[in-house]
Amino acid sequence: AQSVAQPEDQVNVAEGNPLTVKCTYSVSGNPYLFWYVQYPNRGLQFLLKYITGDNLVKGSYGFEAEFNKSQTSFHLKKPSALVSDSALYFCAVRDPSSNTGKLIFGQGTTLQVKP
Amino acid sequence: GAVVSQHPSWVICKSGTSVKIECRSLDFQATTMFWYRQFPKQSLMLMATSNEGSKATYEQGVEKDKFLINHASLTLSTLTVTSAHPEDSSFYICSASGRGASTDTQYFGPGTRLTVL
Numbered sequence: 001a002q003s004v005a006q007p008e009d010q011v012n013v014a015e016g017n018p019l020t021v022k023c024t025y026s027v028s029g030n031p032y033l034f035w036y037v038q039y040p041n042r043g044l045q046f047l048l049k050y051i052t053g054d055n056l057v058k059g060s061y062g063f064e065a066e067f068n069k070s071q072t073s074f075h076l077k078k079p080s081a082l083v084s085d086s087a088l089y090f091c092a093v094r095d096p097s098s099n100t101g102k103l104i105f106g107q108g109t110t111l112q113v114k115p
Numbered sequence: 116g117a118v119v120s121q122h123p124s125w126v127i128c129k130s131g132t133s134v135k136i137e138c139r140s141l142d143f144q145a146t147t148m149f150w151y152r153q154f155p156k157q158s159l160m161l162m163a164t165s166n167e168g169s170k171a172t173y174e175q176g177v178e179k180d181k182f183l184i185n186h187a188s189l190t191l192s193t194l195t196v197t198s199a200h201p202e203d204s205s206f207y208i209c210s211a212s213g214r215g216a217s218t219d220t221q222y223f224g225p226g227t228r229l230t231v232l
Contacts, residue, residue, distance in 0.1 A: 032219060034220070034221075036223070041206075041226065041228065042225050042226060043119075043121070043208050043210075043223040043224045043225040043226045044159075044208070044210075044223040045223070046117075046220060046221075046222060046223075049219070049220060051219060090158065090159070094219070100147050100149075100164045100166070100172075101147060101212050101218075101219060101221065102149070102161065102164060103161075103221060105158045105159050106158065107157070107158045108156075108157070108158050
């Protein structure tokens with residue numbers, strides 16, 4: 001079955017330190033992978049995606065993610081965290097069995113950046 | 116670009132009444148729209164998918180007679196919660212993809228907080 005796992009409920013980092021939010025996936029075929037961020041009581045904001053091409057994808061607000069096919073991972077990274085990065089982060093993969101672009105979401109990881 | 120709006124941002128209603136939530140794509144043609152429900156500190160649960168001019172496809176376990184979805188144009192989809200009850204209280208989020216934006220990416224609205232008393 002297609003699935004996405006975010007193994008950490010919460011990640012804590014100090015401001016200025018690098019951050020990593022982990023995501024692994026299980027899908028048949030070539031994955032379309034996405035990261036979204038959600039601030040309290042708001043919808044999801046698109047950060048970045050991997051469809052094909054370079055394994056290192058750069059996105060909004062200084063975030064990047066590395067697609068690793070052998071480890072079936074798509075971890076989100078940022079070299080220097082900001083307090084304003086504190087939010088809920090979702091990894092998602094497009095369901096290959098869907099012709100509408102349906103997404104399968106991970107359970108979400110809360111990022112807490114402390115001053 | 117690729118902006119999706121929702122209205123209202125929050126609504127409080129009495130049990131037994133119906134509530135309509137609008138989802139609009141502001142700068143692209145939303146050929147496909149999705150409706151999600153989210154409980155506190157949880158992931159999104161897909162309720163249904165709709166293509167413009169077609170009937171919505173509901174996920175298993177979602178009552179289509181209770182959650183009416185209409186995708187009448189390329190910029191507007193509506194979700195009507197009929198005969199709402201307290202257990203329908205939730206955060207409802209729509210998303211859209213289509214022409215004029217990236218067709219392989221869903222862009223999300225800001226969400227609607229529904230509270231049923």
